[in-house]
Amino acid sequence: MKVLVVGGGGREHAIIRKLKEGHPDLEILCxxxxxxxxxxxxxxxxxxxxxxxxxxLAKDRQVDxxxxxxxxxxxxxMVDAMKSAGFAAFGPDQAAARIExxxxxxxxxxxxxxIPTAGYEVFDDPAKALDHIRTVNRYPAVIKADGxxxxxxxxxxxxxxxxxxALQHLMVDRAxxxxxxxxxxxxxxxxxxxxxxxxxxxxxxxxxxxxMDHKRVNDNDEGPNTGGMGTIAPSPFYTAEIxxxxxxxxxxxxxxxxxxxxxxxxxxxxxxxxxxxxxxxxIEYNSRFGDPETQVVLPLLEGDLLAIMRACASGxxxxxxxxxxxxxxxxxxxxxxxxxxxxxxxxxxxxxDEAGQHEGVTVYHxxxxxxxxxxxxxxxxxxxxxxxxxxxxQALATAYEGVKEITFDRMHFRHDIGQKAxxxxxx
Ligand code: AMP
Ligand code: GLY
Numbered sequence: 001m002k003v004l005v006v007g008g009g010g011r012e013h014a015i016i017r018k019l020k021e022g023h024p025d026l027e028i029l030c031x032x033x034x035x036x037x038x039x040x041x042x043x044x045x046x047x048x049x050x051x052x053x054x055x056x057l058a059k060d061r062q063v064d065x066x067x068x069x070x071x072x073x074x075x076x077x078m079v080d081a082m083k084s085a086g087f088a089a090f091g092p093d094q095a096a097a098r099i100e101x102x103x104x105x106x107x108x109x110x111x112x113x114x115i116p117t118a119g120y121e122v123f124d125d126p127a128k129a130l131d132h133i134r135t136v137n138r139y140p141a142v143i144k145a146d147g148x149x150x151x152x153x154x155x156x157x158x159x160x161x162x163x164x165x166a167l168q169h170l171m172v173d174r175a176x177x178x179x180x181x182x183x184x185x186x187x188x189x190x191x192x193x194x195x196x197x198x199x200x201x202x203x204x205x206x207x208x209x210x211x212m213d214h215k216r217v218n219d220n221d222e223g224p225n226t227g228g229m230g231t232i233a234p235s236p237f238y239t240a241e242i243x244x245x246x247x248x249x250x251x252x253x254x255x256x257x258x259x260x261x262x263x264x265x266x267x268x269x270x271x272x273x274x275x276x277x278x279x280x281x282x283i284e285y286n287s288r289f290g291d292p293e294t295q296v297v298l299p300l301l302e303g304d305l306l307a308i309m310r311a312c313a314s315g316x317x318x319x320x321x322x323x324x325x326x327x328x329x330x331x332x333x334x335x336x337x338x339x340x341x342x343x344x345x346x347x348x349x350x351x352x353d354e355a356g357q358h359e360g361v362t363v364y365h366x367x368x369x370x371x372x373x374x375x376x377x378x379x380x381x382x383x384x385x386x387x388x389x390x391x392x393x394q395a396l397a398t399a400y401e402g403v404k405e406i407t408f409d410r411m412h413f414r415h416d417i418g419q420k421a422x423x424x425x426x427x
Contacts, residue, residue, distance in 0.1 A: 027042075036383075348409075356402075366384055
């Protein structure tokens with residue numbers, strides 16, 4: 001059996017490790033992959049957004065199954081292209097991927113089917129958008145670009161001048177191109193954020209263990225938003241009672257709504273939730289595994305990931321295919337100094353072997369390359385040091401033992417991953 005994994009970050013590394021755990025003999029290609037992934041899979045230099053190139057690779061290497069994980073190729077219809085070429089593929093088709101690639105689509109879906117989310121209005125004219133914000137006159141105001149924007153399309157404006165600047169940036173300067181031609185302006189929700197990834201084949205939905213991301217770059221949730229600086233699983237705030245409520249009010253209704261709209265979702269559907277005083281509400285959907293959520297969720301999976309992915313693709317998913325370890329997992333991201341702004345690449349990384357020798361630690365590579373036997377930094381987020389433990393406190397202590405072993409010039413990481421969860425306080 002030969003599998004092609006599309007992408008090249010820590011998330012893909014975690015998926016590949018889990019696939020191998022269930023099937024040590026599985027042949028895995030990863031395109032484009034990265035330095036660290038090359039130790040676990042054959043990396044092929046095809047860009048993740050090159051749909052034709054990826055189909056050609058699948059044909060050339062006669063793969064049996066394709067797993068498309070990043071948001072851009074999903075939005076470009078890579079799964080549709082693979083299926084048309086006769087390949088079984090994990091991931092939503094282009095129509096279903098709109099749940100992430102268009103915030104307007106997602107918000108309208110939630111409104112139509114009564115799925116709890118923040119109240120909102122849609123605008124394609126910056127002057128009307130600003131008028132609306134002035135009239136409502138309630139801050140923070142949440143402004144979201146309709147399309148994909150590298151995780152930077154959400155701006156929380158604290159006053160009118162910040163709102164005006166945000167609209168200028170997204171709609172007039174088109175910082176993210178066409179993604180900013182329309183914006184959603186929505187109510188600010190407060191509460192604890194929790195992420196729930198799920199497997200679904202469009203008819204059955206199987207939530208994974210919950211997780212909690214840490215999006216700001218610095219300790220105490222200071223500094224700009226990033227793709228995620230660390231994660232823990234499970235989230236202690238996501239109780240069994242809340243999980244039941246989410247299943248009834250959010251997960252099942254979303255899956256059914258997508259089918260009713262003629263675009264059933266198959267793949268990994270990610271629910272970004274906020275636990276408000278009025279109950280759980282959806283902040284965002286992603287059409288894919290989260291990064292670095294995957295690096296804490298998959299280590300806790302007891303089940304055959306390949307079988308689950310194939311069942312999602314073929315419409316034969318069963319709830320008992322996935323079970324979850326009674327344990328906790330934590331992941332600390334080591335990033336290049338300067339990220340999420342500009343940063344340098346090509347710094348030599350040391351201590352990788354030493355970190356991996358700590359029991360329970362797994363080092364996932366996000367942005368590395370291998371040259372002359374050495375690993376060099378090659379991205380903003382460089383490594384994810386992940387550890388499992390009986391308790392969250394143990395998992396965190398072990399992950400930070402691993403973190404301490406690794407050095408590279410201008411390395412940056414957060415020291416407080418999981419602290420709010422440990423204290424049971426997310427104020
Ligand atoms: P997103 O890129 O959609 O995940 O949004 C980035 C972050 O903005 C989220 O993780 C939240 O912290 C915050 N956010 C988005 N929408 C809202 C909202 N309606 N109310 C409060 N915070 C929000
Ligand atoms: N860590 C958040 C995401 O993958 O969107």
